[in-house]
Amino acid sequence: MAPTSPIMNIMMKAAEKAGRSLIRDFGEVEQLQVSRKGPGDFVTAADKRAEEIIFEELKAARPSYSFLMEEGGVVEGTDTDNKWIIDPLDGTHNFMHGIPHWCISIALETNGRIEAALVFDPVKHEMFRAERSNGAYLGRNRLRVSNRQDMEMSTIAFGGAQLDPVKQAVYIKELNAVSSLAPMARRFGAAALDLCYVAAGRFDGYWERGIHPWDVAAGILILKESGGFVTTIDNQDNPVYSRNIVSGNNDIHDKVKKILKETAK
Numbered sequence: 028m029a030p031t032s033p034i035m036n037i038m039m040k041a042a043e044k045a046g047r048s049l050i051r052d053f054g055e056v057e058q059l060q061v062s063r064k065g066p067g068d069f070v071t072a073a074d075k076r077a078e079e080i081i082f083e084e085l086k087a088a089r090p091s092y093s094f095l096m097e098e099g100g101v102v103e104g105t106d107t108d109n110k111w112i113i114d115p116l117d118g119t120h121n122f123m124h125g126i127p128h129w130c131i132s133i134a135l136e137t138n139g140r141i142e143a144a145l146v147f148d149p150v151k152h153e154m155f156r157a158e159r160s161n162g163a164y165l166g167r168n169r170l171r172v173s174n175r176q177d178m179e180m181s182t183i184a185f186g187g188a189q190l191d192p193v194k195q196a197v198y199i200k201e202l203n204a205v206s207s208l209a210p211m212a213r214r215f216g217a218a219a220l221d222l223c224y225v226a227a228g229r230f231d232g233y234w235e236r237g238i239h240p241w242d243v244a245a246g247i248l249i250l251k252e253s254g255g256f257v258t259t260i261d262n263q264d265n266p267v268y269s270r271n272i273v274s275g276n277n278d279i280h281d282k283v284k285k286i287l288k289e290t291a292k
């Protein structure tokens with residue numbers, strides 16, 4: 028495996044420990060599908076348990092750092108230059124339904140820039156990781172985005188269906204516009220893995236509105252370090268906090284972004 032830095036080793040240890048907890052809980056979820064209450068409360072507890080594990084591990088290693096977490100929110104440290112951005116279970120809906128496509132996402136933001144990123148899929152034993160200017164890796168293998176330029180043959184992931192009727196109308200309009208040119212577009216339900224799969228060349232592009240910083244912070248650096256492009260649909264500055272994102276290899280990113288912008292007119 029490519030040499031990992033001390034900070035990446037800390038992140039990997041935390042992710043692997045939380046992954047063991049989630050794999051145990053995921054094994055229980057199958058049985059809960061048929062229970063009267065369903066697995067909802069159980070999954071919430073599993074999510075929070077994983078976040079507590081990650082928080083304790085990272086806090087012990089870097090006591091002064093701040094945190095932004097999906098469940099626990101903001102925890103200010105004395106060192107406000109360094110902030111962990113954590114989604115302990117990305118792909119919650121998949122997890123709840125026993126669908127083996129979910130992950131742990133941990134990013135370290137330093138002075139407003141993501142410097143280290145890790146996305147761990149414990150079911151498939153895949154650890155995607157990157158440090159700024161040092162490339163992106165899946166295990167020993169260096170990640171590179173695809174060279175595909177043909178929308179018709181591209182696999183483009185998306186997300187963002189909304190119960191809000193106004194937002195849902197935008198979603199349907201965008202999905203119709205992109206999928207009419209890229210019929211293989213499909214939804215997988217975990218933004219962090221969507222970005223990592225673009226980085227690995229499995230997908231050629233991904234877009235979504237309504238995502239949160241913890242869903243995408245790590246995947247954005249991993250994708251950029253694999254030669255991919257990540258921007259916002261609405262030309263905001265920082266895709267980590269913009270709540271909307273469009274990404275891909277250079278060609279597909281540009282083509283999808285152009286379609287989305289034309290759809291918005």
Ligand code: LIP
Nearest residue numbers: 116117118119186187216217218
């Ligand atoms: C999920 C995202 C996914 C989105 C889902 C949900 P969660 O995050 O990863 O891309 O489509 O609606 O937001 O809630 O599983 O951490």
